[in-house]
Each structure stands twice: as structure tokens, then as C-alpha cells.
Amino acid sequence: MSINCVSCTGRISNTGVPTGLKPFGFTQGLLYVPLVANDGTRNGIDVTSATLAQDIVDFINNPDPTKRAYPLLGLKSVDPTQAEATYETDDTNQKNKTLEGIKTMNFQKWGATNQEFAKLEDVCVEFGVYKIDNCGNLQGELEGDMLYPRDVNEGSYNADFMDATPTTTSKIMVQFDYDLLSSDADQWMIPFSSIEPFNMNQLKGMIDVNLEVLSVDSDTQITFKAFYDYGTAVQKQPFSGATTSDFTLYNNTTGSAIALTGATLTEDNAIDGQYVLSDIPTQTATNIVELDVFRPATANNVNGFEGVETTYESL
Amino acid sequence: MADVLVGRTSFNADYLANITFEQALKHYSKPEEVVKQAWEKVNGKVKKKTKPKKKDTPKEDK
Numbered sequence: 001m002s003i004n005c006v007s008c009t010g011r012i013s014n015t016g017v018p019t020g021l022k023p024f025g026f027t028q029g030l031l032y033v034p035l036v037a038n039d040g041t042r043n044g045i046d047v048t049s050a051t052l053a054q055d056i057v058d059f060i061n062n063p064d065p066t067k068r069a070y071p072l073l074g075l076k077s078v079d080p081t082q083a084e085a086t087y088e089t090d091d092t093n094q095k096n097k098t099l100e101g102i103k104t105m106n107f108q109k110w111g112a113t114n115q116e117f118a119k120l121e122d123v124c125v126e127f128g129v130y131k132i133d134n135c136g137n138l139q140g141e142l143e144g145d146m147l148y149p150r151d152v153n154e155g156s157y158n159a160d161f162m163d164a165t166p167t168t169t170s171k172i173m174v175q176f177d178y179d180l181l182s183s184d185a186d187q188w189m190i191p192f193s194s195i196e197p198f199n200m201n202q203l204k205g206m207i208d209v210n211l212e213v214l215s216v217d218s219d220t221q222i223t224f225k226a227f228y229d230y231g232t233a234v235q236k237q238p239f240s241g242a243t244t245s246d247f248t249l250y251n252n253t254t255g256s257a258i259a260l261t262g263a264t265l266t267e268d269n270a271i272d273g274q275y276v277l278s279d280i281p282t283q284t285a286t287n288i289v290e291l292d293v294f295r296p297a298t299a300n301n302v303n304g305f306e307g308v309e310t311t312y313e314s315l
Numbered sequence: 316m317a318d319v320l321v322g323r324t325s326f327n328a329d330y331l332a333n334i335t336f337e338q339a340l341k342h343y344s345k346p347e348e349v350v351k352q353a354w355e356k357v358n359g360k361v362k363k364k365t366k367p368k369k370k371d372t373p374k375e376d377k
Contacts, residue, residue, distance in 0.1 A: 220344070244325045245325075245327065261329065263327070264326055264344075265324065265325045266322075266323055266324040267323040269323060279344055
């Protein structure tokens with residue numbers, strides 16, 4: 001945001017404004033987005049797409065974590081602050097602006113758990129953010145036909161956990177600076193009407209699912225459990241209600257996918273999140289097989305699920 | 316890929332749609348009643364096998 005980066009046309013800009021403009025509202029949510037995916041492509045939203053609403057849902061549920069948007073919704077005390085500009089003052093006390101002030105984003109998540117804090121404690125990749133306002137409008141940085149996330153100085157990112165007190169709930173408090181070169185003047189919004197039937201304030205993020213193979217029962221059957229990173233030390237919350245199509249098997253030894261179209265998945269009647277996967281195509285004994293799960297969200301208020309894969313040795 | 320649920324057991328609907336009930340019984344390691352319910356959810360009622368009618372054979376003249 002250096003003042004040297006603002007181009008000068010040699011005239012003052014016209015100040016007329018057409019009627020009917022709706023400004024972006026107050027921020028209630030953010031999408032964290034890696035700036036660049038592992039394949040080298042830049043993450044953004046094509047605003048000319050005929051399937052814009054679905055594109056955004058797919059963005060949040062992309063199977064590639066480096067191409068995914070990570071929503072943080074229901075934010076409280078969102079307080080974007082603008083630091084003062086830097087000036088040089090001459091010997092007659094006349095000021096000359098040398099640098100814009102840095103813009104900082106502060107927000108809180110209330111009623112948060114320590115496990116949620118573990119997810120937000122650090123962001124270790126170069127990332128940017130889209131803002132979501134109270135109406136469900138989405139704001140980012142427009143370049144051509146692409147709306148990119150506003151670049152964040154990830155070195156400035158900090159998250160703290162505040163314990164509950166008799167008068168306050170537990171909170172996660174997050175703060176980061178926008179990149180020096182990003183500008184408020186380049187921010188544009190996608191209106192909520194372009195995202196219907198989805199609501200940006202109701203599109204939830206994906207949940208990590210841990211998998212643990214309990215037993216390899218036969219050459220065509222395994223028993224495993226699936227659970228979240230959340231719950232208690234005694235009982236992690238189970239990933240219950242899964243179906244066969246949520247899971248994938250991959251033979252790491254041969255490097256080939258194992259079709260589960262003819263398989264069945266049965267959840268234990270007594271233990272939620274414990275499953276028996278039967279009628280798996282037989283693999284060569286001692287081959288290493290990888291079990292994973294992925295279920296994208298397809299509607300408002302629904303979470304997608306992504307597995308932390310595990311392996312077992314086939315019989 | 317759609318799934319069919321019978322109790323807490325899920326089956327692949329596309330797979331069930333492309334096999335006969337007899338093939339499903341042979342393929343799946345689940346009890347017959349469970350397989351039957353899953354197959355019927357996709358394909359409709361299992362048709363009972365009917366015995367072929369006996370042909371009327373002329374009685375031999377004594």
C-alpha cells in the first residue's frame with residue numbers, strides 16, 4: 001500500500017456516484033484461501049462463470065486442500081483497524097506522506113473449544129481472505145474476471161485462546177495484517193443474489209475425519225472406526241451415518257484404486273462410527289491398502305468431510 | 316454414486332441396478348433378507364419363480 005504504488009493520471013478523479021449502490025456490510029465471516037495451489041495455479045473465483053454459486057460450494061469442498069477455501073463463520077467483534085500513514089516532516093513542520101498505514105483485521109470466535117483453536121492456531125502457507133458480510137455478500141480483490149482473496153501478511157498472523165470466566169465465554173481471538181500491497185480500493189463484492197440458492201453465511205467448512213483400522217477380518221473385509229478431532233479425551237465424536245460411497249481404498253503396493261461399487265458398509269448398532277466394510281475385491285496378501293474418506297457438502301448448513309487416511313496390510 | 320441403506324448397511328445402488336437378485340445373493344456376504352431389501356429398493360419386488368405349467372399330455376389309451 002505504498003503511496004508510490006498509486007498511479008497518477010494528472011487529474012482529480014470524478015466524484016459523481018450513480019444511485020442504487022449497496023455497500024458491503026459488516027463482516028461476519030471469512031474464507032481463508034491459499035494464494036497458490038500445489039500445481040502452481042492461483043486460487044480465485046471466475047466472476048463470469050454461469051455456475052458461480054456451485055463454483056463457490058465446490059471451492060469450499062475441493063478435494064485438493066491447496067485449492068480449497070476454508071470458511072470461518074459467525075465471527076464476533078470484527079474490528080478492522082487502519083494504522084496511521086507514515087510522514088516525513090521537514091524543518092518547517094510540513095508533512096510529506098511516504099507510506100500508507102497497514103490495515104489489520106481483528107476478530108473473535110465465541111464459544112470455541114481448544115480443539116477448534118488447534119485448527120486456527122497457525123496458518124503456515126501464504127494465504128489470503130475473502131470477507132463475508134451480514135447479508136452474505138462475498139468480497140475479494142478483482143483482477144480482470146477473477147476475484148482473488150485479499151493477500152494477508154502471514155507473518156503477522158496470531159491466534160490466542162481465552163478461557164471462559166463466570167461472565168465471559170471461551171474465545172479464539174485472531175489478528176493479522178493485510179499485505180502491504182493490497183488496497184481497499186481494489187475490493188469488489190459478489191452479491192448474495194449471485195450465490196443463491198446458497199447462503200455464504202451458512203456454507204460450512206470441512207471436518208477432519210480420523211480413521212483407524214481395528215482388524216483385517218478376511219481378504220474381503222475390514223473393521224475400522226472413524227472419528228473427529230473433536231469430543232473429549234475419553235470419547236472422540238464419531239463420524240456416524242457414513243455410506244460406502246464416502247470411502248475409497250487404494251492399493252499402495254500396486255498403485256491402483258480398488259473399486260468399492262460392489263462393497264457394503266455396515267455401521268455397528270452399538271458403537272457409532274465403527275464400521276465393517278465387506279465384499280471388498282480381494283487383494284494380493286501383504287499388499288498395503290490405504291483407506292480414506294471424502295464427502296463434499298452440497299447444501300447450506302451441511303459440513304463436508306475429509307479423511308486422514310490410514311493403511312492396513314491385506315490378508 | 317447413490318447409496319441404498321438397509322438399517323445401517325449401505326449398498327451401491329448403481330451396482331445393484333445392474334445385477335440380478337440371484338447375482339446379488341451370490342455376491343454379497345450379507346443375510347438374504349438384507350440383500351433382498353436392498354435389491355428391491357433399486358429394482359422393485361423380486362419376482363417369485365413360478366413352476367412351468369405342465370403340458371397337457373394325452374392319456375394313453377389302455
